[in-house]
Amino acid sequence: MALVRQRRNLNLRLPLPESPDCLPRCPLPLPPTLLSSSTTTITSQEVDRLSDLEKLKVLGHGNSGTVYQVRHKRTSAIYALKVVNGDCDTTVRRQIFREIEILRRTDSPFIIRCHGIFEKPSENISILMEYMDGGTLDTLLKSHGTLSELSLSNIACQVLDGLNYLHSQKIVHRDIKPANLLVNQKMEVKIADFGVSKIMCRSLEPCDSYVGTCAYMSPERFDPDTYGLNYNGYAADIWSLGLTILELYLGHFPLLSPEQTPDWATLMCAICFGEPPSLPESASEEFQSFINCCLQKDSSKRWTVSQLLSHPFISKNLKSS
Ligand SMILES: Nc1ncnc2c1ncn2[C@@H]1O[C@H](COP(=O)(O)OP(=O)(O)OP(=O)(O)O)[C@@H](O)[C@H]1O
Numbered sequence: 047m048a049l050v051r052q053r054r055n056l057n058l059r060l061p062l063p064e065s066p067d068c069l070p071r072c073p074l075p076l077p078p079t080l081l082s083s084s085t086t087t088i089t090s091q092e093v094d095r096l097s098d099l100e101k102l103k104v105l106g107h108g109n110s111g112t113v114y115q116v117r118h119k120r121t122s123a124i125y126a127l128k129v130v131n132g133d134c135d136t137t138v139r140r141q142i143f144r145e146i147e148i149l150r151r152t153d154s155p156f157i158i159r160c161h162g163i164f165e166k167p168s169e170n171i172s173i174l175m176e177y178m179d180g181g182t183l184d185t186l187l188k189s190h191g192t193l194s195e196l197s198l199s200n201i202a203c204q205v206l207d208g209l210n211y212l213h214s215q216k217i218v219h220r221d222i223k224p225a226n227l228l229v230n231q232k233m234e235v236k237i238a239d240f241g242v243s244k245i246m247c248r249s250l251e252p253c254d255s256y257v258g259t260c261a262y263m264s265p266e267r268f269d270p271d272t273y274g275l276n277y278n279g280y281a282a283d284i285w286s287l288g289l290t291i292l293e294l295y296l297g298h299f300p301l302l303s304p305e306q307t308p309d310w311a312t313l314m315c316a317i318c319f320g321e322p323p324s325l326p327e328s329a330s331e332e333f334q335s336f337i338n339c340c341l342q343k344d345s346s347k348r349w350t351v352s353q354l355l356s357h358p359f360i361s362k363n364l365k366s367s
Pocket residue numbers: 105106107108109110111112113126128158175176177178179181182225226228238239241
């Protein structure tokens with residue numbers, strides 16, 4: 047059990063490459079305020095100053111900063127506020143600018159909503175987001191245990207809707223995993239954490255850098271020659287979704303047995319040389335097929351978002367709701 051817990055806490059995120067050779071082929075323009083000397087950006091009508099917010103508690107810590115639950119003093123509305131230290135290193139800075147750029151572009155009920163960005167030169171950067179009172183799917187798994195097929199069909203459908211939106215905007219998330227999917231009491235699921243995402247400039251542009259959490263990376267990200275015919279990055283999000291849903295059903299990271307150490311080399315071997323993980327026979331045929339369609343090692347055989355949205359595991363649930 048301790049091993050399982052340790053595995054769930056895997057921090058196998060690979061840093062963004064530092065070398066200029068590895069920089070995105072289409073570097074994101076910095077958000078205007080981060081280039082200019084202006085002090086504060088407001089995207090919300092409601093909250094126009096950081097001092098209007100009262101910190102209630104810490105919701106969590108990430109690589110880039112701390113997330114607080116905050117209350118708007120005048121309206122009592124509750125938000126989540128991510129605060130990133132202004133002195134952060136170049137990698138973190140690049141991740142946070144990327145996250146801000148994508149949050150500004152996105153507008154979907156399946157993507158975490160940004161209500162404002164506050165920054166001053168050489169001071170902390172704060173991102174005001176909608177508050178998700180259920181935390182992440184990772185914490186939900188730890189507190190409530192594994193999820194039923196029906197719940198997973200519902201979750202998979204919402205994540206697919208979110209990915210459908212992102213992919214239509216030419217955004218590849220590149221770090222789909224339980225810890226990056228936020229949930230609320232209504233069981234609404236929203237995709238968060240765009241620090242390693244990429245905006246594709248051309249539809250078939252390769253997306254080949256080692257960023258994200260390697261445990262959830264698809265085979266073609268390690269070995270594009272074998273598994274990535276026409277590799278364009280979008281299919282990698284589907285692999286990560288398949289692993290995520292499987293983990294939420296099994297209650298542990300699916301690719302390793304409890305005896306294996308979850309280091310980079312072991313994971314890479316399991317992903318590239320092992321059989322793709324599958325469900326036990328007790329799972330329904332539709333569910334088995336859905337996981338199988340997501341976890342095709344050859345990225346050209348893996349189903350796309352729109353195909354998966356019509357898969358019986360998803361559409362059956364949609365009809366009954
Ligand atoms: N909008 C939100 N609503 C509720 N809780 C949130 C929200 N955003 C983040 N959190 C909580 O704060 C934690 C830290 O989030 P954060 O995005 O900083 O870190 P992370 O997901 O580990 O990403 P990274 O390390 O890449 O920055 C999350 O794991 C989650 O528990």
